[in-house]
């Protein structure tokens with residue numbers, strides 16, 4: 001039997017997750033569980049690149065882990081662990097940072113985009129080196145596949161370059177990982193923004209109550225020319241249609257398309273219907289979340305078990321790194 005390829009995937013612990021995380025990443029992670037050997041990283045050091053406030057990091061990590069478990073990630077199959085608790089991440093980061101030039105990192109389009117979007121005047125040394133820490137995360141577990149959105153592909157390319165550079169300079173230790181694009185594009189935010197994100201305040205959280213989901217969906221932007229029921233609408237430009245109904249209510253697409261265009265359907269009812277389907281979709285998630293929330297000790301045990309398993313792999317890799325370099 002062929003050995004399963006290993007996948008490293010992770011997220012920064014920014015708190016409770018939203019539908020964009022579910023559609024853009026988590027459903028993909030769950031689908032890949034049987035086929036690959038998965039490691040899931042809670043990237044708490046990466047969180048420092050955009051905020052130095054650490055007061056909520058632990059709590060956010062636990063909330064994110066509860067969301068991961070509640071969507072169906074299986075801790076028996078896939079270790080889940082915090083980056084900060086496996087010291088080898090920072091050690092490998094330091095070694096790898098010698099194998100790439102500052103100019104190469106400055107050219108990285110993702111960092112350039114972040115600097116522009118977050119209005120950062122003076123980027124920190126650590127933020128510029130974000131892709132190097134990410135390379136350490138992946139290579140420490142010898143990840144062969146990295147599930148990413150399109151914006152992360154340049155980071156995987158940097159990881160490949162660093163892996164090749166190490167292997168040539170010292171001895172072959174690392175595979176060159178391949179990016180695996182997520183099946184779905186980003187889920188747009190309720191305000192029509194291309195991306196659902198907490199900072200934009202345009203999200204539906206996986207843990208939102210049915211009432212909150214209805215209220216949030218009620219504020220979603222629609223076709224601006226369809227003011228009241230009776231006005232003909234254009235579903236193709238309405239995000240409630242092309243994003244939410246298409247994903248969460250595919251069976252009714254032809255009827256909604258017809259009734260929106262004819263004016264028989266009003267936006268208030270159409271949005272309430274979309275919200276109902278999202279609520280329905282999240283029923284199993286909500287039930288599991290309730291169970292994990294009421295047993296946080298168990299969640300912490302899962303985390304510590306994942307960290308112990310990840311640490312063994314990380315230590316083995318660092319032994320190989322030290323031997324290849326003739327250090328230690």
Ligand code: SF4
Pocket residue numbers: 222223226233234235238239240241256260261265266267268270271
């Ligand atoms: S009826 Fe539905 S699909 Fe048509 S514009 Fe309104 S919310 Fe969008």
